[in-house]
Amino acid sequence: xxxxxxxxxxxxxxxxxxxxxxxxxxxxxxxxxxxxxxxxxxxxxxxxxxxxxxxxxxxxxxxxxxxxxxxxxxxxxxxxxxxxxxxxxxxxxxxxxxxxxxxxxxxxxxxxxxxxxxxxxxxxxxxxxxxxxxxxxxxxxxxxxxxxxxxxxxxxxxxxxxxxxxxxxxxxxxxxxxxxxxxxxxxxxxxxxxxxxxxxxxxxxxxxxxxxxxxxxxxxxxxxxxxxxxxxxxxxxxxxxxxxxxxxxxxxxxx
Ligand SMILES: Nc1ncnc2c1ncn2[C@@H]1O[C@H](COP(=O)(O)OP(=O)(O)OP(=O)(O)O)[C@@H](O)[C@H]1O
Numbered sequence: 001x002x003x004x005x006x007x008x009x010x011x012x013x014x015x016x017x018x019x020x021x022x023x024x025x026x027x028x029x030x031x032x033x034x035x036x037x038x039x040x041x042x043x044x045x046x047x048x049x050x051x052x053x054x055x056x057x058x059x060x061x062x063x064x065x066x067x068x069x070x071x072x073x074x075x076x077x078x079x080x081x082x083x084x085x086x087x088x089x090x091x092x093x094x095x096x097x098x099x100x101x102x103x104x105x106x107x108x109x110x111x112x113x114x115x116x117x118x119x120x121x122x123x124x125x126x127x128x129x130x131x132x133x134x135x136x137x138x139x140x141x142x143x144x145x146x147x148x149x150x151x152x153x154x155x156x157x158x159x160x161x162x163x164x165x166x167x168x169x170x171x172x173x174x175x176x177x178x179x180x181x182x183x184x185x186x187x188x189x190x191x192x193x194x195x196x197x198x199x200x201x202x203x204x205x206x207x208x209x210x211x212x213x214x215x216x217x218x219x220x221x222x223x224x225x226x227x228x229x230x231x232x233x234x235x236x237x238x239x240x241x242x243x244x245x246x247x248x249x250x251x252x253x254x255x
Contacts, residue, residue: 003066005030005174005206006051006082011060013046020046022230023056026222028174028208033200035209036215037241039250044210047227048178052084053077061088065173075194083172085163087210089181093152096160097143100151101134104166130169137165141195157188164195174206175199182212189213193220218242226250 006028013021021043027035028207036044050057053074063072069077092100115173138144141161146154151162167175177196181189193216199205211217217224217238224241226233228250234241 002030002251004028004063005032005065006208007061007063008047008051009061011047011050011062012058013050013055014041014058019226020230021050022228024060024225024227026225026235028206030206031200031204032172032222033207033209033220033223034223035211035221037211037214037217038233041229042227043230044177044227048084048210050052051077051252052082052176067139078170081171081173082176083167083170083174084176085167085180086141087182089109089156090161091151091162091166093106094150096148096150097138097154098131098134098147099161100166101137101169102130105130105133105169133169133171134165137168139197140168141165141226157184157191160184160192161195162180166201166206167194168199168203172205174208176208178210179211179212180212181216182218184212189216192195196220 004027009025011021011024012019012210024043024047026036027033036047038044046055047056051062053072053076053079056071060070061068064080064082069080092103095103110224135144139145141164143158143162143165154162155243164177181192184192196207197220209217209221221238223235224238225235226241226247233250234244234247236244
């Protein structure tokens with residue numbers, strides 16, 4: 001088997017007296033869609049924050065594409081190709097859709113300050129590519145017609161799609177989505193499911209998902225990791241997780 005895209009072991013995060021994440025392990029293979037589920041407050045977002053450098057984990061190892069990255073700051077993790085969305089929409093609301101996608105690419109552009117000041121051919125080429133990439137992803141998420149409107153003029157479901165486009169313009173290898181279906185209606189959730197599948201099938205993207213919508217999780221995931229009160233509870237295929245008595249008791253039994 002090839003090297004996993006992401007391998008996490010013993011991940012632990014303590015906030016003072018609270019052990020929010022306690023020895024979580026997970027493996028994500030290339031081009032898999034992996035979901036992390038668990039009751040409210042289980043520690044899922046804290047795991048995301050540790051993986052993406054927003055928190056420095058108390059303990060544990062995070063190996064991304066063969067390289068240990070635990071403790072690296074967020075911008076360095078992002079540059080390595082691990083990009084995330086947040087539980088609550090975080091866009092530059094006054095900026096247009098296009099501007100949002102250009103800003104996102106800025107730190108990934110292969111140009112120097114001097115190249116920008118003098119507008120060298122290399123800089124102009126990078127700018128053109130950034131524009132083309134933005135237009136491409138706006139079209140993929142069905143928002144091209146709104147390219148010059150401010151982000152806050154979009155409906156909520158459209159803002160969610162714009163966030164995914166904003167991740168995709170940075171050309172990530174691992175896309176991490178924190179509750180992408182929250183607040184979506186069933187039709188929008190179906191569109192989201194189709195989009196995530198397309199990202200994997202047509203663009204070779206690996207996806208790690210936190211999601212409470214069990215119908216979506218069970219239908220889209222190759223593998224599911226369950227955590228409960230910060231601790232790993234179970235993991236396996238959707239069928240294995242669905243029939244696991246511990247999971248039913250701790251999580252599915254709640255709904
Ligand atoms: N910065 C922080 N400081 C202190 N406690 C925190 C911090 N971030 C999270 N926690 C606590 O860690 C625990 C896990 O929270 P987390 O948000 O990771 O859970 P979650 O599984 O994502 O929950 P939900 O599904 O409701 O979003 C909670 O008890 C939360 O209050």
